Amino acid sequence: MIINLSGKTAIVTGSTGGIGLAVAKGLADAGATVVISGRHQERVDATLAALRGTQAGALARGVVADLGTAAGCQALIEAEPQADILINNLGIYAVKPFLDISDADWEEIFQVNVMSGVRLARHYAPGMQARGWGRIQFISSESALNIPGEMVHYGVSKAALQGLSRGLAKVLAGSGVTVNTVLPGPTRTEGAVAFIGKMAQERGVSATEMEALFLAENRPSSLIRRFATPEEVANLCVYAASPQASATTGAALRVEGGIVESIA
Structure with a gap:
């Protein structure tokens, strides 16, 4: 299978390291013009330098913004008003006993893990819909299904992404825009x-x-x-972003190493 994303612009949030960086590299290798995002200029610059060192990443560009805030999302939108592929990878986690998780902890994890994706999808989805093609992904986790007792707030935020993705897929039904979640395991x-x-x-x-x-x-x-390696997760993300994945939408795509004890 040859995946060709030439002419497509892909935004990958939280992409200066880890899964986000691997996804950005994979999309660039498939021909997409990739937009890197991160909170720190030096990390964005270093990522761009690495990507531009290859032919595939020659067109990559970056935006420095804190996407865990409404202002940061708006800064990205103003810098990159249009996208064909949106990978909502940004996320944080913290091991903390449930009884010690404060309101501020809950608010922070929802702003970063959930609301960043809500805000960006709300902006980019209409353009994709108007053009009749687009790909939106939310990087969830097997923790959405197996809520970890040591970080309940993280698992709940990832479960919220499952509902968000399925609902948005229904909103965009028949438009040529697919919406899916990707569920990594320990990576x-x-x-x-x-x-x-x-x-x-x-x-x-x-x-x-x-x-x-x-x-x-x-x-x-x-x-x-x-x-798993970040590249193994990225391989599924790149496929789900491809023209070949046009019939895959509203799905929770697992790349969690078989951890989830379910065949459904």
């Missing part, structure tokens, strides 16, 4: 590596041993028995 991003490294140090084991212990203790239903 070897910079944040996850740091998290596992800290746990490994605390327990006096290697990072490799800690990764295996984490899966055994927290995600024992994993069928791949390892963390």
Whole structure:
């Protein structure tokens, strides 16, 4: 299968590292002009330099904005008023006992994980609809289905993305615009590596041993028995953004290593 996204503009939020960066690279490799976003100029510049070092990413451009705020979303919209592909990847998480999660914690995680996607989809969807083609994705998590007891607010925010995506797919039914969520499982991003490294140090084991212990203790239903790579997640995102995926909409697309104990 050859995926050709030449002539398409793709916005990937939270794309200076991890899954977002892998998705941006994948879309660029498929020919899309990719818009990188991040909160810090130096990280955006470094990402653009890496992308522009390849032929595929030569046209990439960046926007510095805090998309966890309404003002930040508006700054991105003003800089990039039109897009064909919108990947709502921006997200935060924090391990915290439920009884210690404050109103401010709940508000922050919903502003970043949910409202950033709401605001951007609300702006870009009408243009896609008018042109008769578009792709909107929300990067959710297997935690939307298996709400983790150690970070309930994160799981709830990801479950909200499931409902948002399905509802928006209905709003855009028959328009040529598809809307899907992508559900990664444990993925070897910079944040996850740091998290596992800290746990490994605390327990006096290697990072490799800690990764295996984490899966055994927290995600024992994993069928791949390892963390996925960001590129493995990105491969599904790139396909879902392609013309070939035109009949896939309103779906929760799993790339979680078989953790979810369900065949539906």
